[in-house]
Every structure is written in C-alpha cells, then in structure tokens.
Amino acid sequence: MVTQFDVVVVGAGIVGCACAARLAREGLSVCVVDPSPPGSGATAAGMGHLVVMDDSAAQLELTIASLRLWLDLLPTLPRSAETISPGTLWVAEDEAGMEAVESKRTLYANAGVAAQTWGPARVHEGEPVLRPVAGALHVPGDCVVYPPTIAAKLLADSRATLVQATATAINGDGCETSQGLLRTRWVVNCAGARATDFAPLPIQPRKGHLAITERRPGFLRHQVVELGYLASAHGSDEASVAFNVQPRATGQVLIGSSREFAGWDPAIRRTMLAKMIARAVSFVPELATLHVVRSWVGFRAATNDHLPVIGPIPDQPSHIVAAGHEGLGITTSLATAELVAHHVCGVEPVISPEPYLPGRFAA
Numbered sequence: 001m002v003t004q005f006d007v008v009v010v011g012a013g014i015v016g017c018a019c020a021a022r023l024a025r026e027g028l029s030v031c032v033v034d035p036s037p038p039g040s041g042a043t044a045a046g047m048g049h050l051v052v053m054d055d056s057a058a059q060l061e062l063t064i065a066s067l068r069l070w071l072d073l074l075p076t077l078p079r080s081a082e083t084i085s086p087g088t089l090w091v092a093e094d095e096a097g098m099e100a101v102e103s104k105r106t107l108y109a110n111a112g113v114a115a116q117t118w119g120p121a122r123v124h125e126g127e128p129v130l131r132p133v134a135g136a137l138h139v140p141g142d143c144v145v146y147p148p149t150i151a152a153k154l155l156a157d158s159r160a161t162l163v164q165a166t167a168t169a170i171n172g173d174g175c176e177t178s179q180g181l182l183r184t185r186w187v188v189n190c191a192g193a194r195a196t197d198f199a200p201l202p203i204q205p206r207k208g209h210l211a212i213t214e215r216r217p218g219f220l221r222h223q224v225v226e227l228g229y230l231a232s233a234h235g236s237d238e239a240s241v242a243f244n245v246q247p248r249a250t251g252q253v254l255i256g257s258s259r260e261f262a263g264w265d266p267a268i269r270r271t272m273l274a275k276m277i278a279r280a281v282s283f284v285p286e287l288a289t290l291h292v293v294r295s296w297v298g299f300r301a302a303t304n305d306h307l308p309v310i311g312p313i314p315d316q317p318s319h320i321v322a323a324g325h326e327g328l329g330i331t332t333s334l335a336t337a338e339l340v341a342h343h344v345c346g347v348e349p350v351i352s353p354e355p356y357l358p359g360r361f362a363a
C-alpha cells in the first residue's frame, strides 16, 4: 500500500483526533494511523476534567485558550460525551492553603477567569459531603466530559481516512507503517508517550490509578481537588497521591489520582490504590459508603518541564509533534490542534506557539 495524503496523523487519541478535525477544516486530506480503536489510549484512562491550571504562565495560557474552544464545541456534542458543568472546588485545608487560594484567585482574575473565594460555611453549603475545611477557590467554568466518545466524534467529523496500522518511522517520504508507506507532506506525531519512538524527546510514561464507584446521583456537586494537587503533579518524581474526586453524568464518583514513574507496567498496585482512596475518604468520609466498581491505570505522557511538545522537530520541518500533555491532554487538545494548524498551514495562532516548541530541549 502506498497512498498519498496532505497530512498523516500518528495516533488516534484525543490530540490526534482534534488535529485531524482541525486540519480537515483547512481543506487538507488527512489520514490517521493507529493500531488501536480511536480514543483508547490515555484518552480512555483519564478523568475528563476540563480545567484551567496555573503551574506556569504558558500552562495557564494554553488551558484558558483551550477551555474557550471547548465551550464552543460542548453544545454540539452528543449525549455520549457526558458533558456536565460542575466547576472545580480547590480545597484549602488550613490558613496557609487560604493564602494559596487568594493568590490563585488573583492570578485567575488577572487572566479573565471567573473564580470566587469560599469560606468554610459557603464550602459546607455548596459541597455538604466534604469534611470541614478552611475554605476553597470555586472555579465555575470548569467542566467534565467523557473523552473517548469525543475523540471518535472529532475523527468522524474530520472524514479522515483511518488506517489500522502501527507507524514504524517518520521520514522525508512520509510515514512508514506496518501496512506500507503513507506518502504525505506533513506527519503529525500524536503518539502520546510513544512519540519518542520517532524523535528523541524527553517524554516518559507517568502511571496513574483511578477508581470509579457505583451510582449515587447528587452525591457530589463539584470536581473537588486538594490545593496540594499541583505539588503532587509536578513537585517531585516520587510516587504520590492527591485528593481529586469528580461527579460523573452517570451519578458515579470518579476517584483520583496517583502519579508514579514505573515504565509501562500496567499492573494495578493495590497499595497505591488503597492510599489514593484513603486520601479521598479523609476529605469525603461518606465516600466509604460507596462501592468501587472498577479501577484501572493509565499513562500520562510527561515532559521534564511539564509543558506539551507542539511544533516541528528542528531540522525536520515536516515532522510536527503534538505530544507530552501529561495530565492535561483532554483540556488542551483543542488549543494544541490550533497550534498544529498554525505550524502546518500558517493559520493565526490562538496563543504564542513559542513555549511548546520541541526546539526548547535542544538548548
């Protein structure tokens, strides 16, 4: 098989599918290659929290830009996208935490993101199952979705050709696959933590456990996250858990999350799972009355500076990378696709592409 396309996208996760949809809108012929069903990698394993995050100025800008795109897309999605808009409660355990709440609120206000500080009584009124805390930051604009069905929908909308094969090399001719060569002008490498199979990038799999409960509609009203979550996410390379619970459209509660570097080991570690659930129960004691019906692990694609890699490989301008989104790839997929469209077809970038370029690692 030798076939010719304008663009070949490697990987049918949410990032690859968003890129395919965006590039197709520019009138390009697009082929997506993946041996697995669309949205079945990290995209199927994540929490689906569409969230503004402020670990760095570049992360804040990327998440805000992407959230705006999501707000346009969400009303067009089918019920299977399981969209709900619970907002996020960033919980402070003590007075030091409340100082962090205030600086986060100021940062968000300066960036035009609605957010209010809630004292303990307001938190109790808004989220009665939460144990008494010092307060919280309420971010009403954050949403929750079910990512795999959205990936499949974006792919269907793109009318891209889906080739069920494994990409084996990206070179000047195009993309070599287990089914033959796909000739193309550009290859967009959206292989998640496997993007390193095609380019020397500092991306590695970061394992995460999740657990989901039986249905109890109305149990939880917000996505509730401890303020220390960012420290767990980015503070150290040690294995860690953080309190992060999410109401699902089904009435279930999704409990997260853990982080560890353990290669591609797919085993569920019962000690890690127990630690994660105990942390959640320490904040929401009544969670102990719900049965966990399923638990699983997934692999985030982590970079060493916690920003995704989006743009052409230096000296290989037709190989565009869009990978390394760690724990924010659902949120940032749409803005990533915009930046990819900028690199491929020169469309006006929604934000500065600079912080995400692969060339930053060369230095």
Ligand SMILES: Cc1cc2nc3c(=O)[nH]c(=O)nc-3n(C[C@H](O)[C@H](O)[C@H](O)COP(=O)(O)OP(=O)(O)OC[C@H]3O[C@@H](n4cnc5c(N)ncnc54)[C@H](O)[C@@H]3O)c2cc1C
Pocket: 010, 011, 012, 013, 014, 015, 016, 033, 034, 035, 036, 037, 038, 039, 040, 041, 042, 043, 044, 045, 046, 047, 048, 049, 050, 051, 165, 166, 167, 168, 190, 191, 192, 193, 194, 197, 207, 208, 209, 210, 256, 257, 297, 298, 299, 300, 301, 322, 323, 324, 325, 326, 327, 328, 329, 330, 331, 332
């Ligand atoms: C526990 C956990 C919780 C998370 N929670 C959230 C959250 O709440 N909000 C959020 O925004 N993000 C979250 N994430 C992160 C998010 O899930 C990922 O960042 C996102 O799914 C990445 O999408 P992707 O398309 O880059 O990768 P993937 O979904 O992994 O897709 C990559 C695809 O590439 C394919 N592939 C690999 N190698 C090849 C090859 N050689 N040839 C062809 N195809 C190939 C794979 O089969 C796969 O389908 C979470 C992740 C985890 C693990």
